Amino acid sequence: MSFTPVTLPNGKPVNERLTLVVLGAVQFTHVLDFMIMMPLGPWLMEVFSISPSQFGRLTAAYGLAAAVTGLLGGAVLDRFNRKHALLTLYAGFCVSTLACALAPTYWALLAARLAAGACGGVASSVVVAMVGDFIPPERRGRAMGVVTTAFPLAQVLGVPLGLLLAEKLEWHATFFLLTAVSVPVLFIGARALPSLQPVFSGHNPLKQMRAIVTIRTHRRGFWLTASLVLAGGAIFPFMAPAMVSNVGIAKHDLLYIxxxxxxxxxxxxxxxxxxxxxxxxxxxIGVFTACGIVTVLVLTNLPPVPLLVALMATTAFSVSMGSRFPPSMTMLANAVDQRYRGGFMSVNFAVQQAAGAIANIIAGLLITEQPDGRLHGFALAGLFSAFWMVLTYVFARRVRDIAPHAAAPGRPTDRMADDPAGPM
Structure with missing residues (x-):
């Protein structure tokens, strides 16, 4: 992969490859920190003598804190230098991850998870904003693809590594290792990331937030993000249990999925x-949405099948769902004006977290465990997911209608008019 050098407004060149590597590393550690909690459930419940609902609070704490700070960050993030904001938040993430490793009690770990979500979640939104700031529009999709590779990479490394370390050592080792990976990323970022002063440093935070939530393009973007997450959030948490209960896959084979x-x-x-x-x-988005609808309906109606067939179904579903994000996020980065981009991405991340929580709750109401152990209602959750996938395309089309340049291939005009509040 080759990148053409870009230059900041102050004339300083940007090492595009190194910038993307560092931003991708920040995303990787953030996602890994979030995902690595899932396989630690049995160990944490045993060590702290907590119930499944209490463990659920540990996993929810990260997203809840990220959603709250995302809303707050929307009002102020565009007042600060992107690099300084990211490094400050990421430093807090490193400290809070170390606090997770050192937590002696359940409540201490819960507090550390809240801190990690508050810092890591907003840092993730700054990463997406920086891709929009520093990467030219004609290469933004490829750059977004590089950064979002952090998600599958964390899935490949996070779950197996979490299981391995917890089994061979103890659960503390997982967070010690994550801290050891994150700290070098912080120092490399301090030297390698480009610096760009805010376009409008003297704005009123309340006026900025009002603009972020009232501009029609932004509101349509929030709905696009919510639909993306609602479609996946109803299925992913229950995919592994359904593979065991409904399809007959052995628990120790879930690792292969x-x-x-x-x-x-x-x-x-x-x-x-x-x-x-x-x-x-x-x-x-339309092509990947169609693929996603087919794969989710197949997955949620899958009868008992061999492991290979289950692997094909779950992999096809994951790839289809994940492939919707690069074009959608690139479209939003193109549609939002730079002066609002940091705040928009921060609020957008809060919307993402809230939508994920809502999807989990609704899916939990739709899916029930039968006396024989099978999960009833998983197919209904699949229909719910397919419905929101259709709306994903609808909302993406509405974003394109008001910002045609955002969806265009090649080099779109990187602009957005002051779109007043109006019909969504």
Whole structure:
């Protein structure tokens, strides 16, 4: 992969490759910190003598804190230098991850998880904003593909590594290792990331937030993000239990499902990013949405099958769902004006967390465990997911209607008019 050098407004060149590597590393550690909690459940419940609902609070704490700070960050993030904001938040993430490793009690770990979510979640939104700031529009899709590769890579490494360390050592070792990976990223970022002063440093935070939530393009973007997450959030948490209860996959074989899905996505995500730069983004969203609808309906109605068939179904579903994000996020980065981009991405991340929580709750109401152990209602959750996938395309089209340049291939005009509040 080759990158053409870009230059900041102050004339300083940007090492585009190194910038993306560092931003991708920040995303990787953030996602890994979030995902690594899932396989630690049995160990944490045993060590702290906590119930499944209490463990659920540990996993929810990260997203809840990220959603709250995301809303707050929307009002102020665009007042600060992007690099300084990211490094400050990421430093807090490193400290809070170390606090997780040192936590002696359940309540201490819960507090550390809240701190990690508050810092890591907003840092993730700054990463997406920086891609929009520093990467030219004609290469933004490929860049977004590189950064979002952190998700499948974390899936390949996070779940197996969490299980391995917890089994061979103890649960503390997982967070010690994550801290050891994060700290060098912080220092490399301090030296390597480009610095860009805010376009409007003297704005009123309340006026900024009002603009972020009232501009029609932004509101349509929030709905697009919510639909993306609602479609996946209703299925992913219950995919592994359904594979065991409904399909008959052994628990020790679940590891292969995570590995296969993550490994394939690691290679397909950058390819999707390159497609985003060459083709109409709305058309790609439509193609991946159609694939996602087919795969989710197959997955949620899967009868008992051999492991290989289950791997094919879960991998196809994961790839289809994940492929919707690069064109959607690139479209939003193109549609939002730079002066609002940091705040928009912060609020957008809060919307993402809230939508994920809502999807989990609704799916939990739809899916019930039968006396024979099977999960009833998983197919209904599949229909719920398919419904929101259709709306994903609808909302993407509405974003394109008001900001046609955002979906265009090649080099779109990087602009957005002051779009007043109006009909969504």
């Amino acid at each position: 995570y590995l296969a899905s993550g490994a394939v996505m690691f290679f397909t995500t950058p390819v999707v990013g390159r497609l985003v730069d060459k083709h109409d983004k709305l058309r790609l």
